[in-house]
Amino acid sequence: MVSRRVMLRHSAEAAALMATAGLLPTTASAAWPQAAFDAKGLADTVKALGAGAPQESKDVTLTAPDIAENGAVVPVGCACALAGVKRLALLVEKNPTTLAAVFEVNDALEPSFATRVKMAQTSNVYAVALLADGRALFAQKEVKVTLGGCGG
Amino acid sequence: MGDPMRIRAQAQGDKAVVRVLMSHEMETGQRKDSAGKTVPAWFIQEVTASHNGTPVFSALWGTAVSKNPFVLFTIRGAKAGDKIVVTWVDNRGDKRSDEATVV
Numbered sequence: 344m345v346s347r348r349v350m351l352r353h354s355a356e357a358a359a360l361m362a363t364a365g366l367l368p369t370t371a372s373a374a375w376p377q378a379a380f381d382a383k384g385l386a387d388t389v390k391a392l393g394a395g396a397p398q399e400s401k402d403v404t405l406t407a408p409d410i411a412e413n414g415a416v417v418p419v420g421c422a423c424a425l426a427g428v429k430r431l432a433l434l435v436e437k438n439p440t441t442l443a444a445v446f447e448v449n450d451a452l453e454p455s456f457a458t459r460v461k462m463a464q465t466s467n468v469y470a471v472a473l474l475a476d477g478r479a480l481f482a483q484k485e486v487k488v489t490l491g492g493c494g495g
Numbered sequence: 496m497g498d499p500m501r502i503r504a505q506a507q508g509d510k511a512v513v514r515v516l517m518s519h520e521m522e523t524g525q526r527k528d529s530a531g532k533t534v535p536a537w538f539i540q541e542v543t544a545s546h547n548g549t550p551v552f553s554a555l556w557g558t559a560v561s562k563n564p565f566v567l568f569t570i571r572g573a574k575a576g577d578k579i580v581v582t583w584v585d586n587r588g589d590k591r592s593d594e595a596t597v598v
Contacts, residue, residue: 375540375586380557416561435559439525443559446568451551453510453569459561461523 380442385469388434388441389479397471400480404455405470407484411462414488420457421446421470423480428454430473437466462488502595504570504579511573511597513544513552515566515581523558539564541584546570547577573597 379391389397406420421431431454433443443460462468465488471481498518504511517539524536536558544552552568570579575597582592 375555418565420567438559439523440557440559442557444557445555447553449551451546451549451571453571455569456554457565457567459565460559461521461561462559 376445379445380440383441385434385436385441385471385481388432389471389473389481392430392432392442392445392471392473392479393477394471394473394479395477397469397479397481400472400482403470403472403480403482405468405482405484406457407468407486410487410489413490414462414464415490416459417462417468417486417488418457418459419443419468419470420455421472421482422453422455423448423470423472424454425472425474425480427475428472429475431456432469432471432473433458433460434469434471435460435462435466436469438463462486464488497589497591500581500583500591500593502579502581502593504573504577504595504597506573506575506597509572509574511546511570511577511579513568513570513579513581513595515542515544517542517564517566517583517591519562519564519583519585521558521560521562521564525558537585537587539583539585542566542581543583544568544570544579544581546573546579548580 382388382391402425404422411417428448431446446456448454469481469483501516504513522537526534542554577597580594584590
């Protein structure tokens with residue numbers, strides 16, 4: 344029987360070989376969740392981040408414009424005041440990569456973040472709060488994009 | 496090493512609001528150049544910040560974050576004179592750190 348430890352070492356070696364052969368995209372950070380950033384759609388992305396089925400909740404706040412004139416720069420913000428929130432994620436449903444950003448929440452920070460994202464086309468934007476007990480709560484808003492932010 | 500970040504940290508009561516503007520191309524890997532070749536993805540993957548040497552903020556980013564990224568976060572218990580250091584790492588392993596003082 345192959346132990347988990349050995350198995351992990353083997354897969355790490357295989358991954359290293361593939362990386363040297365140029366088969367894998369170069370990832371500088373080991374903590375960067377490739378699978379989550381590859382996933383498409385809300386449910387798959389939340390699953391790849393290790394949480395259960397997402398539920399809509401009023402406790403999660405999503406700040407986004409109704410209409411974005413330029414899809415390359417869409418200001419979005421997320422906040423969740425519930426106790427037990429581990430991570431806040433921003434997702435854009437119809438982007439080539441649904442997941443835009445994941446923010447870690449801890450006691451030293453207010454659970455509120457803002458950034459700017461690219462949007463390929465008019466789509467739903469989600470703010471997802473991942474809780475310590477495995478639940479995922481989300482808020483959504485449709486943002487109309489008049490000029491896409493990908494390609495050119 | 497990219498260009499310097501612009502960091503503004505403002506004390507508001509017992510908190511400090513930190514605004515960071517980084518200088519980075521944030522290529523998605525979807526765009527094609529004039530010769531029709533795909534421009535390889537090049538983007539910031541990890542952003543971290545520390546408050547007086549203690550790590551407080553950490554974020555993982557994908558390609559969907561805008562060019563020259565902006566981020567805003569609020570540190571609890573920070574006051575004027577405290578030191579904030581922000582660091583990013585991109586998918587080529589390039590990194591940059593800049594520091595600012597809370598005002």
